[in-house]
Amino acid sequence: MSGCSPTTSTGVAKIVRTLVLTIDRDNDLGVKSGIRGPVVGRKSCLTAALRLGIADPEESDTNAILGALHHHDRLAEGASASDEVQIAILTGDVRVGPRSDRAIASQLDEVIQDFQPDAAVLVTDGADDEASLPIVTSRVRVDTVEKVIVRQSKGIEGTYYYIVKAIEDPRFRSRLLVPLAVFLIIIGLGLILPNGIALIGSLPLLIGLWVLGKGLGLEAQMERVAMEMRDSATGGLFSSLLWGMSIVSLFLAVATIWAGWDDPVPEQSSRFEHLLGLFDEVLQWVVGGALSFLLALGVLRWKEGSFTGRSVLLIGLAVVIYTFLAATIDVVLAISSGEQYSPTFDQLGNDWGLPILSMVMYYLLRTIVQSFVEDDEMAQGNRFWGV
Numbered sequence: 001m002s003g004c005s006p007t008t009s010t011g012v013a014k015i016v017r018t019l020v021l022t023i024d025r026d027n028d029l030g031v032k033s034g035i036r037g038p039v040v041g042r043k044s045c046l047t048a049a050l051r052l053g054i055a056d057p058e059e060s061d062t063n064a065i066l067g068a069l070h071h072h073d074r075l076a077e078g079a080s081a082s083d084e085v086q087i088a089i090l091t092g093d094v095r096v097g098p099r100s101d102r103a104i105a106s107q108l109d110e111v112i113q114d115f116q117p118d119a120a121v122l123v124t125d126g127a128d129d130e131a132s133l134p135i136v137t138s139r140v141r142v143d144t145v146e147k148v149i150v151r152q153s154k155g156i157e158g159t160y161y162y163i164v165k166a167i168e169d170p171r172f173r174s175r176l177l178v179p180l181a182v183f184l185i186i187i188g189l190g191l192i193l194p195n196g197i198a199l200i201g202s203l204p205l206l207i208g209l210w211v212l213g214k215g216l217g218l219e220a221q222m223e224r225v226a227m228e229m230r231d232s233a234t235g236g237l238f239s240s241l242l243w244g245m246s247i248v249s250l251f252l253a254v255a256t257i258w259a260g261w262d263d264p265v266p267e268q269s270s271r272f273e274h275l276l277g278l279f280d281e282v283l284q285w286v287v288g289g290a291l292s293f294l295l296a297l298g299v300l301r302w303k304e305g306s307f308t309g310r311s312v313l314l315i316g317l318a319v320v321i322y323t324f325l326a327a328t329i330d331v332v333l334a335i336s337s338g339e340q341y342s343p344t345f346d347q348l349g350n351d352w353g354l355p356i357l358s359m360v361m362y363y364l365l366r367t368i369v370q371s372f373v374e375d376d377e378m379a380q381g382n383r384f385w386g387v
Helices: 028-033 042-055 060-078 098-115 133-137 156-168 170-192 197-216 218-235 237-260 271-304 310-336 345-381
Strands: 017-024 084-091 119-124 142-147
Touching: 017 028, 017 060, 017 098, 028 042, 028 084, 042 060, 042 084, 060 084, 060 119, 084 098, 098 133, 119 133, 133 142, 170 197, 197 218, 237 271, 271 310, 310 345
Parallel strands: 017 084, 017 119, 119 142
Antiparallel strands: none
16 A cells, blocks of 8 residues: 555545455364454454464464464555554354355455455465455455465475375365375275276276366365265264165175176176176166165255255156166067067067156156146245235
């Protein structure tokens, strides 16, 4: 800020309000020092920095708060008498993600409502807190983003110290150790198990799928599904059991493929028939896991009061697809085994009667669900909101 404030057309100096912000996205301030955000004012922020530094002298957020205080004092010294400078600390949540971002956005709205800033200066200690920059820029103009980096020794001991601290930090532990552990487990199983070269060959496939998910932005969707699974698991025993059944079904599907892939092919059947039968066995576990997953989502929506029947329709559609696939596999196995297959009325009824019946039932189910949804929309549309 310069020493002169801008003036209006009438010659009166315009008051410029500058807000100095620092963001603790993972709420170290609340966890380690018991201070809840937002923390507003120089004295309160200085007290928060002292309490956090005493609780954990190695916490980098302490340096970010001190850096914000430094910028606050510097701006206050260079400001004119009519200008105002304020400092605030915003805290998120331990579960970094949408939950912490919502907390930061709510606290920022509270600070903006009280102070009405014209511009903001964001002071952070790294990329994790800078991830909240879009939240700030959507509400106030950000003139400067300052990053506080503490100068440390550059020796081997310092490097070892940072690696150990990164492993101990829960934020970086999952990012560093989990991929390394999966890599070592796959390599170990590939060397121990017979015909384990396929496991080692799957490493580029897994890395490619991970890169593809990053490129398509699937990480946020998977995080949302994981949060719903976690909320559902804490919401009731029934939904927790359904999540467990779906996971067990998927593991059993993978185990079925692993156990039956290298089984010897019977003399009276071909390799194609063997693989088709294996697919039929795996399909049952996959459908069971999908049904459990959809039921758990339905229970979660029902508990939240946002149940629309979509999960019921997905369950019905999964049943229809399974019946058609199962009937197709039975017909293909009968033809490939050399049996005489004649498409008579009785034969078609025996083979395709259940899929057709499931399709009719799905149509009736869809009609019923749509009628309930339309009734709810009409009830909400006819509601009177007058005085």
